[in-house]
Amino acid sequence: MVAYFSMAIGIDKRIPTYSGGLGILAGDTMLSAADLEIPLIGVTLIHHKGYFKQRLREDGTQEELPDEWNPDDVMELLPHRVSVGIGSEKILIGVWKYEVEGISGFKVPIYFLDTNLFKNSPENREITHYLYGGDKRYRLKQEIVLGVGGVRILKELGIGETIYHMNESHSALIIHELLKKISINDIKNRCLFTIHTPIPAGHDKFDSNLVKEVLPEWKGELDMTRLAFDGSGYVNGVSKRHRDVSRQMFKRDDINGITNGIHSVRWTSREFIFLYDRFMPGWREESALLKGAERIPASLIWSSHIEAKKRLLKFVKSDFNIDTFTIGFARRFVGYKRADLIMSNPERFRRLGDIQIIFSGKAHPQDTEGKKIIKRVIDAAKNFKGEVKVTYLENYNIKIAKLLTQGVDLWLNNPEPPLEACGTSGMKAAHNGIPSLSTLDGWWLEGCKEGVTGWSLDDDGANIYDKLEKEILPLFYNNKEKWIEIMKNTISMNASYFNTHRMIHEYNKIYKKMESNLRPI
Numbered sequence: 304m305v306a307y308f309s310m311a312i313g314i315d316k317r318i319p320t321y322s323g324g325l326g327i328l329a330g331d332t333m334l335s336a337a338d339l340e341i342p343l344i345g346v347t348l349i350h351h352k353g354y355f356k357q358r359l360r361e362d363g364t365q366e367e368l369p370d371e372w373n374p375d376d377v378m379e380l381l382p383h384r385v386s387v388g389i390g391s392e393k394i395l396i397g398v399w400k401y402e403v404e405g406i407s408g409f410k411v412p413i414y415f416l417d418t419n420l421f422k423n424s425p426e427n428r429e430i431t432h433y434l435y436g437g438d439k440r441y442r443l444k445q446e447i448v449l450g451v452g453g454v455r456i457l458k459e460l461g462i463g464e465t466i467y468h469m470n471e472s473h474s475a476l477i478i479h480e481l482l483k484k485i486s487i488n489d490i491k492n493r494c495l496f497t498i499h500t501p502i503p504a505g506h507d508k509f510d511s512n513l514v515k516e517v518l519p520e521w522k523g524e525l526d527m528t529r530l531a532f533d534g535s536g537y538v539n540g541v542s543k544r545h546r547d548v549s550r551q552m553f554k555r556d557d558i559n560g561i562t563n564g565i566h567s568v569r570w571t572s573r574e575f576i577f578l579y580d581r582f583m584p585g586w587r588e589e590s591a592l593l594k595g596a597e598r599i600p601a602s603l604i605w606s607s608h609i610e611a612k613k614r615l616l617k618f619v620k621s622d623f624n625i626d627t628f629t630i631g632f633a634r635r636f637v638g639y640k641r642a643d644l645i646m647s648n649p650e651r652f653r654r655l656g657d658i659q660i661i662f663s664g665k666a667h668p669q670d671t672e673g674k675k676i677i678k679r680v681i682d683a684a685k686n687f688k689g690e691v692k693v694t695y696l697e698n699y700n701i702k703i704a705k706l707l708t709q710g711v712d713l714w715l716n717n718p719e720p721p722l723e724a725c726g727t728s729g730m731k732a733a734h735n736g737i738p739s740l741s742t743l744d745g746w747w748l749e750g751c752k753e754g755v756t757g758w759s760l761d762d763d764g765a766n767i768y769d770k771l772e773k774e775i776l777p778l779f780y781n782n783k784e785k786w787i788e789i790m791k792n793t794i795s796m797n798a799s800y801f802n803t804h805r806m807i808h809e810y811n812k813i814y815k816k817m818e819s820n821l822r823p824i
């Protein structure tokens with residue numbers, strides 16, 4: 304058995320406990336484990352108020368509202384309870400169970416930990432309210448609940464013997480908890496750690512004063528990434544590039560690379576699902592069969608795409624045109640992803656001609672730069688009115704991500720290399736026959752075949768106008784046959800590989816190896 308710990312798991316549109324790629328990846332991982340009958344057990348926090356619901360004011364200012372939801376509607380509260388010490392207090396933790404059912408009926412559980420219990424103080428009841436809300440103290444408490452509480456809950460549920468897979472270092476206190484019973488070598492034989500970002504702010508560190516108050520048994524500063532490294536027998540980054548970048552960053556040569564994927568059925572439009580069922584039966588169990596996409600007639604590829612595009616434009620509800628080349632850009636708004644790069648040269652942007660662009664994405668509540676970029680996009684949408692159609696969809700979430708990655712003509716991605724560890728939304732687009740235009744970073748270094756599966760941008764993105772003017776737009780408007788050829792390639796070359804079925808098979812090899820070396824606790 305493998306316990307998969309993640310601060311966020313985006314599994315169901317009714318459960319808003321994710322903020323972006325990390326949580327969605329965790330959800331897709333659980334879905335693939337269920338389909339492939341790999342006994343994974345998810346552990347996460349309940350986050351009663353979600354991440355946040357985004358509203359934009361007229362002037363482009365982001366407002367953050369609680370994203371309330373009711374766990375009772377979608378999961379079951381179990382009677383089990385454990386407690387953890389935080390400072391001098393004892394905090395009680397309850398647990399909810401959600402089951403993910405795979406294609407054959409095999410089920411994998413996800414346990415959502417909850418401190419919102421009557422016996423806890425009002426302050427402590429809020430520990431599991433907000434994903435990424437609050438200050439450092441709040442975060443450390445959450446990480447104690449996840450790591451220490453998670454190990455204890457599993458034991459209470461009768462699941463003591465497991466491998467621990469840490470999806471990012473938020474749960475690294477697993478190691479601290481296990482050290483009370485087994486040696487560091489035995490811990491290494493059962494822990495693996497997937498690191499997710501080369502951005503230093505993405506690596507939690509807690510200073511010694513705070514640690515002394517909240518986790519007095521720990522001495523000195525608490526560096527979660529370092530702890531996860533020290534207690535894991537296997538460490539990996541989430542693409543080949545990210546493996547290399549992490550090796551440099553942490554000065555270790557034992558970091559591996561397992562490239563992320565997405566769950567194929569979840570992110571494919573109903574029209575393309577219909578085609579895949581017909582022309583590549585068995586693809587639901589074996590995403591690699593998508594290699595056979597050249598068997599699909601071009602006319603069906605195009606008509607299926609147009610249906611998904613219509614659905615998107617109906618949702619957009621503005622004056623967007625079905626025949627116009629439509630670019631999608633949606634992900635977290637954060638500086639390095641450079642959402643407004645395509646509008647950085649207004650003159651050349653105007654001259655691109657017949658295009659329309661749809662943006663979507665939240666900025667972290669404390670990320671002033673990300674918020675400024677949203678404002679700039681909203682301003683631009685107004686400035687270009689009557690010239691280029693630009694729109695922004697509020698409150699990016701799973702539903703909007705599906706509409707966009709299924710319905711645009713081109714998926715744009717221009718992060719500043721080497722900061723994108725992997726990126727997954729371009730993989731969603733590829734499953735729907737949509738090529739990417741992207742800087743060569745993260746997964747695109749592995750997925751880009753120039754002019755075959757999409758196009759690359761220079762690191763600074765300066766050639767974005769040339770690529771669009773000289774290659775992409777002429778092809779789309781004047782050579783549909785070649786365009787549809789490229790659409791097929793995205794499916795046969797990229798969707799067939801960049802999926803979580805392939806990814807979980809790679810992890811499963813490591814799980815199996817660890818399991819065979821396990822010494823009972």
Ligand SMILES: *Cc1c(COP(=O)(O)O)cnc(C)c1O
Pocket residue numbers: 322323324327633634635699700701704705725726727728729731
């Ligand atoms: C897929 C997805 C993401 C991640 O997108 P990246 O391309 O990896 O940045 C973020 N948010 C939502 C809602 C998604 O579905």
